[in-house]
Amino acid sequence: MRTWFTSNRRRLFTATAATAAVLATTGSRPSSARPIDQVVQTKRLRIGVNPTLAPLARINDRNQLEGFDVDIGNELGRILGEGAQVEFVHLGSPDRIPFVSTGRVDLVMGAMTRTPARALVIDYTVPISTQAMTVITIEGRGINALADLNRPTTQFIMVRGTIGVPWIQANAPLARVTLLDNYPDAMRALAQGRGNAMVDVADGLRVQMASQNVAWKVLPDVLAAFYPCIGVQKGNFTLRDWTNVALFDMHASGFINATWEKWYGGPMTRPVPFTPYF
Amino acid sequence: MNYTFQWGQVTGHIPYLAGGAMIALQLAFFGFAIGMVVGALCAATKAYGPKAARRLVDAYVSFFTNTPLLVQIFFLYYGLPDAGIFLDSYQAVLVGISLNAGAYLTEIQRAGFMSVRRTELDAAATLGFSRLQMIRYVVVPHLLKTLYAPLANHYIVMVLGTSIAAIFGVEELTGRALNVNAINFRSFEIFSIAAGMYITLTIAASASLYWFGLYAFRIKAKVF
Numbered sequence: 001m002r003t004w005f006t007s008n009r010r011r012l013f014t015a016t017a018a019t020a021a022v023l024a025t026t027g028s029r030p031s032s033a034r035p036i037d038q039v040v041q042t043k044r045l046r047i048g049v050n051p052t053l054a055p056l057a058r059i060n061d062r063n064q065l066e067g068f069d070v071d072i073g074n075e076l077g078r079i080l081g082e083g084a085q086v087e088f089v090h091l092g093s094p095d096r097i098p099f100v101s102t103g104r105v106d107l108v109m110g111a112m113t114r115t116p117a118r119a120l121v122i123d124y125t126v127p128i129s130t131q132a133m134t135v136i137t138i139e140g141r142g143i144n145a146l147a148d149l150n151r152p153t154t155q156f157i158m159v160r161g162t163i164g165v166p167w168i169q170a171n172a173p174l175a176r177v178t179l180l181d182n183y184p185d186a187m188r189a190l191a192q193g194r195g196n197a198m199v200d201v202a203d204g205l206r207v208q209m210a211s212q213n214v215a216w217k218v219l220p221d222v223l224a225a226f227y228p229c230i231g232v233q234k235g236n237f238t239l240r241d242w243t244n245v246a247l248f249d250m251h252a253s254g255f256i257n258a259t260w261e262k263w264y265g266g267p268m269t270r271p272v273p274f275t276p277y278f
Numbered sequence: 279m280n281y282t283f284q285w286g287q288v289t290g291h292i293p294y295l296a297g298g299a300m301i302a303l304q305l306a307f308f309g310f311a312i313g314m315v316v317g318a319l320c321a322a323t324k325a326y327g328p329k330a331a332r333r334l335v336d337a338y339v340s341f342f343t344n345t346p347l348l349v350q351i352f353f354l355y356y357g358l359p360d361a362g363i364f365l366d367s368y369q370a371v372l373v374g375i376s377l378n379a380g381a382y383l384t385e386i387q388r389a390g391f392m393s394v395r396r397t398e399l400d401a402a403a404t405l406g407f408s409r410l411q412m413i414r415y416v417v418v419p420h421l422l423k424t425l426y427a428p429l430a431n432h433y434i435v436m437v438l439g440t441s442i443a444a445i446f447g448v449e450e451l452t453g454r455a456l457n458v459n460a461i462n463f464r465s466f467e468i469f470s471i472a473a474g475m476y477i478t479l480t481i482a483a484s485a486s487l488y489w490f491g492l493y494a495f496r497i498k499a500k501v502f
Contacts, residue, residue: 179456
């Protein structure tokens with residue numbers, strides 16, 4: 001039996017193809033960045049945080065988001081003006097840069113360490129804290145010094161997109177690496193014996209480490225010191241410049257150090273220097 | 279603030295991504311092969327087995343078709359070590375996709391068994407076919423013609439489904455695309471190339487399955 005659909009098959013195909021073409025050229029276009037004027041106008045600041053990276057951010061027992069980054073974000077909202085709302089977007093480590101570079105969030109946090117490769121793609125504010133990268137291992141897994149790392153028997157468990165991965169490629173090329181997508185999975189895999197070492201910022205992983213019942217060991221060597229900042233879409237200078245001024249005030253007033261001590265139980269290993277010139 | 283394409287930063291990684299595509303194809307192939315064996319055994323049990331065995335197969339099919347593949351592999355990868363069973367990334371993913379495929383292929387193959395008409399078997403018996411001849415000349419050709427298209431479609435779905443392996447540290451195509459993305463953050467360029475590779479994989483698989491079906495079984499299967 002011929003129906004309208006069968007007799008108009010070619011027309012339907014053309015219409016569908018045309019719709020798909022329009023969607024492909026318009027609908028899939030990345031959202032553009034929002035300059036500070038637009039953020040102020042909408043009274044909405046979208047900040048990406050990583051809730052798998054406690055105490056920077058985590059979901060508490062009441063299913064609410066909390067942590068160092070959340071307090072900093074809320075303070076930015078307060079400085080932005082009365083009625084301004086901060087919308088936190090939950091991101092994993094590999095999602096941070098794609099989300100801010102496509103304008104899905106205005107600012108991105110979650111240990112956004114400043115590196116030259118990342119700075120080609122996004123812009124950074126001034127630093128908000130410091131990080132010391134070390135080797136995290138477990139007693140009895142055969143890792144006692146840096147010299148033990150560059151061996152085929154060393155199996156690193158790393159989170160994809162983190163700063164330790166290029167360090168391993170450069171300094172321990174003989175070792176094997178398993179890349180997972182978030183810290184809880186990586187710490188669990190390490191604790192279960194899927195690997196024997198991780199290169200990351202131990203200070204930021206204390207909560208994750210405490211959740212696994214193994215004898216963690218952090219090697220004393222500091223492999224590198226880094227400066228986590230807030231990431232902004234490339235070229236969004238108005239929002240970056242405003243955030244820099246707000247962060248300077250938060251540093252100068254002691255808000256950032258006090259917030260750090262609230263969540264980490266002590267001062268930063270290396271205090272973050274701040275300056276009125278940026 | 280307009281995005282500037284930088285294909286040059288990505289094209290050098292194409293051989294690395296192609297290696298990942300081969301791992302995806304390999305996972306899908308082994309997963310499908312194991313799933314076929316599991317599915318055939320379970321389908322035969324469902325069609326001809328005792329009641330207790332049929333119930334067991336029903337429970338298996340019900341569990342694996344009503345839970346997400348991702349959850350099944352999470353259980354195998356992170357849950358089993360707590361029970362002393364330790365599968366590495368590749369093993370956990372392969373076991374997961376094989377068991378999952380086995381459940382779906384059980385139903386597909388059972389439908390094939392059920393489609394063999396009694397009259398065809400009676401006709402073969404009347405012509406004096408032995409049991410083996412009956413299987414060779416009546417049951418198998420009928421089954422292949424009935425099942426070839428859905429089986430081939432399932433294989434292609436499995437090729438695409440291997441992207442789930444990236445979450446468990448298997449460096450197949452999606453995992454490698456994520457790795458390259460973590461180096462130069464050229465998401466649009468990298469995932470465009472990865473998508474192109476997946477399309478190439480599925481078109482190549484569809485074409486091979488079509489020609490294989492045509493020459494081996496004289497079936498003009500409409501695969502995708």
